Amino acid sequence: MIKTKLTEMLGIKHPIIQAGMGPYNTMKLSAAVANAGGLGIISSIGMGVVALGFKPLFGFENLTPREQMLSSIEKVKELTKTSQGIFGINVPVAAEFQSVAGELINAALEARETDSEVAKRLKVIITSAGNPEPYVESIKESGAYHFHVVPSPYHAKKVEKMGTDLVIASGHEGGGHVAYDPVHTMVLLPEVVRSVKIPVVGAGGFCDGATLAAALALGAVGIQMGTRFIATKESDFLPNYKNFVRDINDVRNTVVAKGLFGNLRYLKNPAVLKMLELAKSGAPEEEQIKFEIESLEAIEAGDIENSAMPGGEVAGRIKDIPSVKELIETIVKEAEEIIRVKLPKLAV
Numbered sequence: 001m002i003k004t005k006l007t008e009m010l011g012i013k014h015p016i017i018q019a020g021m022g023p024y025n026t027m028k029l030s031a032a033v034a035n036a037g038g039l040g041i042i043s044s045i046g047m048g049v050v051a052l053g054f055k056p057l058f059g060f061e062n063l064t065p066r067e068q069m070l071s072s073i074e075k076v077k078e079l080t081k082t083s084q085g086i087f088g089i090n091v092p093v094a095a096e097f098q099s100v101a102g103e104l105i106n107a108a109l110e111a112r113e114t115d116s117e118v119a120k121r122l123k124v125i126i127t128s129a130g131n132p133e134p135y136v137e138s139i140k141e142s143g144a145y146h147f148h149v150v151p152s153p154y155h156a157k158k159v160e161k162m163g164t165d166l167v168i169a170s171g172h173e174g175g176g177h178v179a180y181d182p183v184h185t186m187v188l189l190p191e192v193v194r195s196v197k198i199p200v201v202g203a204g205g206f207c208d209g210a211t212l213a214a215a216l217a218l219g220a221v222g223i224q225m226g227t228r229f230i231a232t233k234e235s236d237f238l239p240n241y242k243n244f245v246r247d248i249n250d251v252r253n254t255v256v257a258k259g260l261f262g263n264l265r266y267l268k269n270p271a272v273l274k275m276l277e278l279a280k281s282g283a284p285e286e287e288q289i290k291f292e293i294e295s296l297e298a299i300e301a302g303d304i305e306n307s308a309m310p311g312g313e314v315a316g317r318i319k320d321i322p323s324v325k326e327l328i329e330t331i332v333k334e335a336e337e338i339i340r341v342k343l344p345k346l347a348v
């Protein structure tokens with residue numbers, strides 16, 4: 001077992017957070033992670049985009065963000081009943097998403113208020129990609145923890161002042177949204193740790209016991225993993241997306257391109273190269289958005305060739321599709337071995 005401030009704070013077994021990964025709601029994945037003793041996270045981008053006027057994809061229905069959030073929380077609560085697993089939600093608070101972010105967060109607070117089982121086990125609201133200030137007070141008043149994803153020590157200090165309980169320092173090698181300034185985990189994480197008094201979790205590039213041990217050595221209290229969790233048996237992603245992650249086999253095979261809400265890191269394939277080309281040629285904004293929507297539809301249809309699939313550099317290090325429990329237990333066992341046996345031998 002590895003005991004850190006994160007495991008103590010949340011009453012979880014392992015210091016591992018599953019990253020929010022829209023456009024899926026990651027319901028099955030979050031339940032599997034919570035059942036395995038990590039922190040499972042329900043993702044909400046797909047719930048919000050319907051309210052922004054896009055057609056529902058990835059199994060979402062034509063419901064309001066509040067209804068979608070309440071129904072996802074209810075399902076994850078049921079799926080984790082036996083293990084009494086701990087879970088949370090991720091809500092991006094980017095300017096373009098602000099109009100629905102409040103509704104999604106309020107729905108989670110409403111579920112905590114009206115259902116004692118949810119209050120006991122939905123312990124964390126993780127915001128990302130923007131300014132969380134309008135929400136921190138109500139989250140904390142409800143008794144939930146507020147975590148925020150940051151790309152720099154500057155942003156970490158800013159949210160610490162707002163009363164945020166923990167920051168997730170997200171390096172540029174990570175999949176999905178990345179900051180404009182390309183600071184990677186090795187430099188970002190220890191500098192965020194040095195800059196704030198609240199606990200820090202590392203994100204971007206984590207996938208195994210060695211990287212978990214490295215995060216702890218750099219002062220983190222745990223890791224958040226996105227790409228590694230895509231390639232698991234229980235993840236909500238389609239089999240050929242999972243296989244694509246497993247088969248990439250080269251850490252150079254990602255690119256950063258402009259997406260709907262800022263820059264995203266994608267797995268390299270013909271669709272992403274076309275997306276880059278469109279941006280480079282100065283194609284009109286509507287054409288770029290249309291291309292991105294079509295590529296999301298292609299992901300949903302399992303058409304890998306035409307899908308722009310978010311994913312991190314670490315995809316090049318992923319070689320299998322284990323169950324979530326197997327993955328988490330292997331990571332922790334490897335990290336324990338490194339900390340307890342391998343590293344002490346080096347200090348002579």
Ligand SMILES: Cc1cc2nc3c(=O)[nH]c(=O)nc-3n(C[C@H](O)[C@H](O)[C@H](O)COP(=O)(O)O)c2cc1C
Nearest residue numbers: 019021022128174175176204205225226227310312
């Ligand atoms: C497919 C995909 C979708 C993502 N969607 C979101 C999201 O909805 N909200 C968010 O805060 N981060 C999102 N991210 C970023 C992750 O939360 C996480 O920080 C990142 O994956 C960590 O780096 P890693 O991929 O190297 O593990 C996404 C990442 C991926 C790969």
